[in-house]
Amino acid sequence: MTLRLVVAGAAGFILAMGTAASAQDAGLIAKGKKVYDAAMPKCKMCHAIGGEGNAKGPLDGIGGKLKADEFKAWLRTPKEMATKAKAERKPPMPVYAKEKLSDEDLQSLTAYLLSLKK
């Protein structure tokens, strides 16, 4: 009887933890979407998500292709990343330095980009 209660309690706890974590993720992703829309120069000028924006640079499904560190590198050091990826599209991706995009905004933007899975 007691054991049953403990097991039920533990299961409930794990479930609650899972819900809390995904609610937190959802919040971060929503924040990241706002950063994507607000960042200057606008990401949409050169990229599209869900058919909205510049179709030459679709980011749909990008969350399944790149890792968090790679997104951060694209934003902070795009020239190096373009060289590595042999990306030749013009105009090239601009640098989003800390003054334009804080570490906190970069964090939520990365969460948003990671959530873009096909």
Ligand code: HEC
């Ligand atoms: C002036 C144009 C321009 C702007 C503005 C821009 N990018 Fe880019 N971005 C590029 C180009 C060019 C590439 C190289 C890959 C390609 O050709 O699409 C690229 C690559 C990327 C990649 C890697 C894509 C891949 O397929 O590996 C990501 C992720 C990305 N950009 C995100 C963003 C985000 C987020 C913003 C806004 C904060 C942004 N970009 C703003 C031009 C731009």
